[in-house]
Amino acid sequence: MSPRNNVLKSFRQRGSQNVFYREFAITYAHLPAGYIVGKLLSDKFERRIKSYPLYWFWGLLGSVAPDFDYLYLELFDTRTWDHHYYLTHFPMFWAILLFGSLLWLYSKPKSQSPVFAFMFTLNGFIHMILDSVPNPMYWLAPFSYRGFDVNLLLKKIAPWIVYDYPFWSYSIEALIIVLALNLFLKRGIADTETAKNLRARNSGSSQP
Numbered sequence: 001m002s003p004r005n006n007v008l009k010s011f012r013q014r015g016s017q018n019v020f021y022r023e024f025a026i027t028y029a030h031l032p033a034g035y036i037v038g039k040l041l042s043d044k045f046e047r048r049i050k051s052y053p054l055y056w057f058w059g060l061l062g063s064v065a066p067d068f069d070y071l072y073l074e075l076f077d078t079r080t081w082d083h084h085y086y087l088t089h090f091p092m093f094w095a096i097l098l099f100g101s102l103l104w105l106y107s108k109p110k111s112q113s114p115v116f117a118f119m120f121t122l123n124g125f126i127h128m129i130l131d132s133v134p135n136p137m138y139w140l141a142p143f144s145y146r147g148f149d150v151n152l153l154l155k156k157i158a159p160w161i162v163y164d165y166p167f168w169s170y171s172i173e174a175l176i177i178v179l180a181l182n183l184f185l186k187r188g189i190a191d192t193e194t195a196k197n198l199r200a201r202n203s204g205s206s207q208p
């Protein structure tokens, strides 16, 4: 049996509720994680970016793009219910794209398109890291289908976390969402302050 078929078989055998809840852990953190990355790097690319809507579009799209394969799984693939063995969930695939976008980024120091490509692939790669928190991810696929996940690692080095707090990965998800919300609300406050200052300055200068 091929390594990939072994993986499919093991997933069918492990088709328990335990795996099911882990499948959906972190799902809602991808977009907020993309937002955090976008906020952290927006200053760095300030001189290059001409369109911030496009900057956000490509960055946020990259953070969720790998999960579009779930649609393919639901609509066309009846062999398994796990989508992490598709090419779109191979960390090595995203690492190669990220490396390519980095080369483009440094070869075209003034253009904004490489920034969009970099943000897209960086967030896609971060998606792989986040998915590895609760689920086995195949970091060496397609060469090896040996799964790696933080949950498994914790079972070896700090098993009390996994057994006392089986939903610990949801805490990571919640933390990312709260951090993103915090950044988003701070941005709102900063915008309001800037608008107030501008209004005050304009009304001051219009007075005789």
Ligand SMILES: [Zn+2]
Binding pocket: 066, 067, 089, 127, 131
């Ligand atoms: Zn995913």
